[in-house]
Amino acid sequence: xxxxxxxxxxxxxxxxxxxxxxxxxxxxxxxxxxxxxxxxxxxxxxxxxxxxxxxxxxxxxxxxxxxxxxxxxxxxxxxxxxxxxxxxxxxxxxxxxxxxxxxxxxxxxxxxxxxxxxxxxxxxxxxxxxxxxxxxxxxxxxxxxxxx
Amino acid sequence: xxxxxxxxxxxxxxxxxxxxxxxxxxxxxxxxxxxxxxxxxxxxxxxxxxxxxxxxxxxxxxxxxxxxxxxxxxxxxxxxxxxxxxxxxxxxx
Numbered sequence: 001x002x003x004x005x006x007x008x009x010x011x012x013x014x015x016x017x018x019x020x021x022x023x024x025x026x027x028x029x030x031x032x033x034x035x036x037x038x039x040x041x042x043x044x045x046x047x048x049x050x051x052x053x054x055x056x057x058x059x060x061x062x063x064x065x066x067x068x069x070x071x072x073x074x075x076x077x078x079x080x081x082x083x084x085x086x087x088x089x090x091x092x093x094x095x096x097x098x099x100x101x102x103x104x105x106x107x108x109x110x111x112x113x114x115x116x117x118x119x120x121x122x123x124x125x126x127x128x129x130x131x132x133x134x135x136x137x138x139x140x141x142x143x144x145x146x147x148x
Numbered sequence: 149x150x151x152x153x154x155x156x157x158x159x160x161x162x163x164x165x166x167x168x169x170x171x172x173x174x175x176x177x178x179x180x181x182x183x184x185x186x187x188x189x190x191x192x193x194x195x196x197x198x199x200x201x202x203x204x205x206x207x208x209x210x211x212x213x214x215x216x217x218x219x220x221x222x223x224x225x226x227x228x229x230x231x232x233x234x235x236x237x238x239x240x241x
Contacts, residue, residue: 049164
């Protein structure tokens with residue numbers, strides 16, 4: 001079990017290798033990144049704030065729920081905070097299992113719960129102005145589909 | 149303020165993102181009002197603290213609440229020593 005909230009970047013290859021084990025047949029990796037200027041939103045940077053201790057508790061709760069649903073050998077969740085530039089990595093979810101379907105499904109489940117439940121907030125910088133990002137109803141809908 | 153300076157009758161309030169900016173602080177300790185049993189009971193006291201508090205807490209549909217770092221709602225009980233956090237819907241990932 002590994003949940004980390006950090007300002008530093010992470011090495012996807014190293015995190016993947018760390019999950020390799022004799023019992024593991026597949027590792028699913030999701031990496032979230034900051035969409036940049038050339039996308040439709042024109043964001044140059046963003047600053048991520050969080051609620052220390054509640055953030056880790058929520059991520060651990062989500063990991064525990066994923067482990068209760070799928071036979072996972074290991075899970076890594078890393079979320080960065082602080083100021084990030086366009087193109088930077090924000091979040092890593094890595095799930096290791098004996099077979100691919102559990103790894104794929106659990107990684108999606110963890111992201112679908114992380115988005116509407118983990119206490120992080122993004123402030124985007126656009127044309128020199130900073131504004132808080134509004135939550136999307138679609139993020140709650142992505143979570144809620146798992147409970148239907 | 150450190151935990152040791154809190155008396156048993158206080159609660160700690162925490163604010164995040166645009167709520168923190170409206171209120172003007174990320175953390176404050178207050179005396180738990182005598183009539184307060186739930187988050188809903190607490191709200192009028194908080195809104196009376198400043199115009200910024202009133203603005204931040206004006207639309208509770210746009211606010212999430214956590215008590216002792218677990219999600220709650222308007223009916224969640226509040227007691228002395230609790231940490232009560234108010235924040236906008238989250239936007240991580």
